[in-house]
Amino acid sequence: MAPKVSYTCSSMFFVLLSLSSLCISHAHLSQNSEDKRPSPLGFLTKLIDTTHKGHKAGGLSELKKYLANLGYIDHTNPRIQTHLNNDVFDDTLETAVRKYQEFYNLKITGRLDQETVKQLQEPRCGFPDFHPNANLTSFAHNWTGALYTYLGTAWPPGKRYLTFSYPKSFRSDAELPMALAFGRWMTVSPFKFGYRSDFGSADVKVSFERRDHGDGYPFDGPYGVVAHSFRPTDGRLHFDADERWTPYVAKESFDLQTVGLHELGHILGLGHTPDPKASMYAYFRPGESRDLNEDDIRGIQSLYPN
Structure with missing residues (x-):
């Protein structure tokens, strides 16, 4: 069940700092694991x-x-x-x-x-690599070294405080990884985030879904599309409930913070990158942890320069 108290921007930031060493230790132990489950393909x-x-x-x-x-x-x-x-x-x-x-x-x-x-x-995010309105900087501006891409829409000027919420059925162990993901984007962008108890009115709505869940993009079961989200200003972020999820990096499961960080990038307006070290790379491996890299940061700061 969703917490009764609000997450504030500062609290998320300090949680991020205090638990970063824990996340890193789990990543060090598990980052080379491989899951042998069959792909839908x-x-x-x-x-x-x-x-x-x-x-x-x-x-x-x-x-x-x-x-x-x-x-x-x-x-x-x-x-x-x-x-x-x-x-x-x-x-x-x-x-x-x-x-x-x-x-x-x-x-x-x-x-x-x-x-x-x-x-x-390989398991991946279900958001398209190519979108009709996308600005594919990786192909248009290779001379700059930029690999990030845009989705063609962004949050309007003046809208830099976004509320987020979870349904009552949301996994309680997913709340901290999501707070860390929100906090990480907060450190490199002009956005601030705050929890709202009313799920329906929140800017960002995070939930676990299965198969055909009514948004036109059904999940395909274990080890296929593990999550997807929508470009601004839709705000929906869905994890596939049929996957193995953990609030830390562990063998044969997907790290909620790593995937949540990626999906929030789409929520903010970033597309996929071909850089496998970037958070916005579309594919995920069980036991893998990824943080924002320089290209992710350049992308969000180019999209929202102030």
């Missing part, structure tokens, strides 16, 4: 190096829809929609695979090679 394994343009194979329509959800295929285009339901490795799929490989710095082959399939099967 496990069917791709049998297609490695055997399927390419012109081939037909079971599951390719599912892969097309998955890549469309991540922004690599324009599913709003009527001409392309007709190809999403067939299992043909067509030009649309080859283009999407190449675009995916480029974004994640993989060898650009346009094929389902081993490296690409392995990346596709």
